[in-house]
Amino acid sequence: MKDGWLVLLLCIFVGVSFFAAMMFGVENYSLGKVVDTLSPGGELDRAGGILYEIRLPRVVAAFLAGLMISISGLIMQTVTHNDLSEPSILGVNAGANFAIVAATLVLPVLSFAAMLTAGFLGGLVVGVIILFVTRFRSPIHLILAGAGISLFLYAVTDFLVITNNLGQYLAFFTSGGAAGVSLGQLGVIAPVAAVVIVILYVLSKELDVFLFGEEMAASLGQNQRMYQVITLVCAVLLASMSVAIVGNVVFLGLLVPHIVKMIAGYMHRWTILYTGLFGGALFMLSDMAARMLNETPVNAIIAMIGLPFFIYIIRTRGRKYA
Amino acid sequence: MTSVTIENMDLTIDKKDILKNINLELMSGKITTIIGPNGCGKSTLLKTVSNIIQAGEGSVYINDLDIRRMKSKALAKKVAILSQKNRLQYDLKVRDLVSFSRYPYLRRFQGLTADDHKIIDWALRETGADEFSGRMMSELSGGQAQRVWISLLLAQGSDVLLLDEPTTYLDIHHQLETLNIIRDLNKKTRQTVVMVLHDINQALKYSDEIVVMNRGEIVRCGTPADVLTNDILNEVFNINGRITTDPVTGKPVLSDYELFCRTVNGRAL
Numbered sequence: 001m002k003d004g005w006l007v008l009l010l011c012i013f014v015g016v017s018f019f020a021a022m023m024f025g026v027e028n029y030s031l032g033k034v035v036d037t038l039s040p041g042g043e044l045d046r047a048g049g050i051l052y053e054i055r056l057p058r059v060v061a062a063f064l065a066g067l068m069i070s071i072s073g074l075i076m077q078t079v080t081h082n083d084l085s086e087p088s089i090l091g092v093n094a095g096a097n098f099a100i101v102a103a104t105l106v107l108p109v110l111s112f113a114a115m116l117t118a119g120f121l122g123g124l125v126v127g128v129i130i131l132f133v134t135r136f137r138s139p140i141h142l143i144l145a146g147a148g149i150s151l152f153l154y155a156v157t158d159f160l161v162i163t164n165n166l167g168q169y170l171a172f173f174t175s176g177g178a179a180g181v182s183l184g185q186l187g188v189i190a191p192v193a194a195v196v197i198v199i200l201y202v203l204s205k206e207l208d209v210f211l212f213g214e215e216m217a218a219s220l221g222q223n224q225r226m227y228q229v230i231t232l233v234c235a236v237l238l239a240s241m242s243v244a245i246v247g248n249v250v251f252l253g254l255l256v257p258h259i260v261k262m263i264a265g266y267m268h269r270w271t272i273l274y275t276g277l278f279g280g281a282l283f284m285l286s287d288m289a290a291r292m293l294n295e296t297p298v299n300a301i302i303a304m305i306g307l308p309f310f311i312y313i314i315r316t317r318g319r320k321y322a
Numbered sequence: 323m324t325s326v327t328i329e330n331m332d333l334t335i336d337k338k339d340i341l342k343n344i345n346l347e348l349m350s351g352k353i354t355t356i357i358g359p360n361g362c363g364k365s366t367l368l369k370t371v372s373n374i375i376q377a378g379e380g381s382v383y384i385n386d387l388d389i390r391r392m393k394s395k396a397l398a399k400k401v402a403i404l405s406q407k408n409r410l411q412y413d414l415k416v417r418d419l420v421s422f423s424r425y426p427y428l429r430r431f432q433g434l435t436a437d438d439h440k441i442i443d444w445a446l447r448e449t450g451a452d453e454f455s456g457r458m459m460s461e462l463s464g465g466q467a468q469r470v471w472i473s474l475l476l477a478q479g480s481d482v483l484l485l486d487e488p489t490t491y492l493d494i495h496h497q498l499e500t501l502n503i504i505r506d507l508n509k510k511t512r513q514t515v516v517m518v519l520h521d522i523n524q525a526l527k528y529s530d531e532i533v534v535m536n537r538g539e540i541v542r543c544g545t546p547a548d549v550l551t552n553d554i555l556n557e558v559f560n561i562n563g564r565i566t567t568d569p570v571t572g573k574p575v576l577s578d579y580e581l582f583c584r585t586v587n588g589r590a591l
Contacts, residue, residue, distance in 0.1 A: 081411060083411075202430065202431075205425070205428070205430075208422070209422065209425055211410075211411065211412050211414075212410070212422065213410075213411060215369075215374055215403075215405045215407075216405065218372070218373070218374045218394070219372055219374065219398065219402060219403045219405070220398055220422065220423070220425045220426060220478070221393075221394040221395035221396070221397060221398025221399070221425065221426040222394065222395075222425070223394050261412070265414075266412045266413075266414065267418075
């Protein structure tokens with residue numbers, strides 16, 4: 001009953017965020033204009049053209065990216081038994097970012113799908129290294145190793161970008177933002193994301209069992225290593241696809257799953273859905289705010305909401321790790 | 323009846339011998355208690371029987387089947403273990419927690435059946451946890467939480483129950499309550515129970531058989547009266563005890579005990 005209401009409420013929130021994000025930006029349009037442009041046979045005048053060709057892809061990209069980052073964070077938190085896990089902390093974003101920049105340098109005329117593949121492999125390699133080094137042990141190890149590798153990879157990436165004069169082209173990767181995404185690129189990402197999310201839904205019962213910790217899960221007869229690998233690969237895939245379209249977005253993957261879990265509990269058949277919708281809507285709004293504030297990097301907007309929350313999490317839930 | 327046999331088991335972790343040549347046949351349908359000093363391998367032995375830790379050498383056989391050749395879910399239907407540190411990272415409703423016990427029986431897209439719900443209800447009733455089955459785990463006292471964990475173990479429907487220090491962190495009243503639940507259930511369901519206890523008198527009182535371990539080896543194995551000797555107490559726990567017979571139950575009790583020789587941090591002065 002409660003879950004039904006939450007789904008309805010979130011769908012309304014997503015709808016409102018979508019139309020708000022379509023209406024407001026560098027130029028503002030009326031709701032009527034937005035509805036008119038999006039409805040079939042709507043006329044494409046200059047304003048309609050901007051709405052349809054530039055803003056719509058951007059808003060949809062923001063929604064998809066927010067959804068993917070948040071679900072990725074949720075899965076990583078569950079699978080690593082760690083409340084502080086999320087793609088950027090695990091170094092997955094840095095790995096994907098580095099691989100995309102490096103691949104662009106080697107092959108300047110890279111197709112979007114190839115770029116995605118490079119990002120996925122980069123993210124996966126770094127994620128595996130971090131998990132191997134820390135062996136799923138304490139959250140502190142994970143954070144330290146992740147932060148270390150991330151810093152290193154960002155430094156190398158910056159070096160590559162500066163020495164090769166790629167600044168203009170790749171600047172958005174490090175600051176995050178949904179500008180310049182085409183509907184064609186989204187057409188590549190959306191189906192992959194859909195398949196990954198279906199896989200995670202199929203495994204939602206297994207993810208629930210992870211919540212008990214390793215020993216209890218083993219005692220219930222779960223083949224943990226196998227499910228850990230499958231679900232983490234899914235999470236890395238979602239995170240690296242989001243890096244490919246909006247760059248490295250921080251905090252969102254931590255913030256959204258925690259808010260959802262505080263309100264709606266821990267069962268994954270619900271939390272995957274909630275996290276995705278809420279994360280998508282939140283990122284659409286953040287991207288809108290970024291547009292309205294002279295293209296402030298969207299990371300700055302999220303950090304402004306995220307940092308106080310991050311401190312809150314460390315102060316309340318981080319205590320038991322001490 | 324399910325038989326559990328451990329044969330020639332050795333386990334070495336980081337070049338330290340944790341278990342040395344363990345041979346043990348568990349009495350099916352009875353309560354066996356493992357006692358021994360800290361770090362003697364009691365908990366590890368339980369974990370190898372449930373295959374949470376894989377033995378280096380030797381094997382565990384359940385009904386003459388090597389557990390390493392069993393599927394993990396098939397093993398979970400035969401053996402259930404209650405770990406020492408079964409704290410939850412996330413808060414759950416009591417009944418939702420206990421329903422996870424049916425995981426080994428569920429297929430991929432299958433939800434709980436009416437039979438599963440019946441078994442869960444029964445398990446909650448048996449430990450008295452049905453009184454608070456709608457509450458959150460975080461709202462329960464230590465004794466109540468332990469009853470929920472035992473319900474979870476029961477609802478898993480395994481013939482062999484392994485309990486690693488089920489009384490730790492409980493006050494004396496709740497320790498006895500927990501042990502009484504375990505004993506009464508054992509009489510009723512005839513499940514094989516193996517537990518690790520620290521209190522020697524509780525081990526004497528509740529067990530059909532006692533296994534004494536020291537430094538990874540089984541030192542003695544037998545009925546409470548066989549096992550409780552001052553030789554064993556000296557050798558294993560480094561204590562001296564006054565062993566008497568309880569006038570009411572006729573069972574042996576350890577009425578007083580003192581250090582065998584004075585030690586600091588386990589080293590003789």
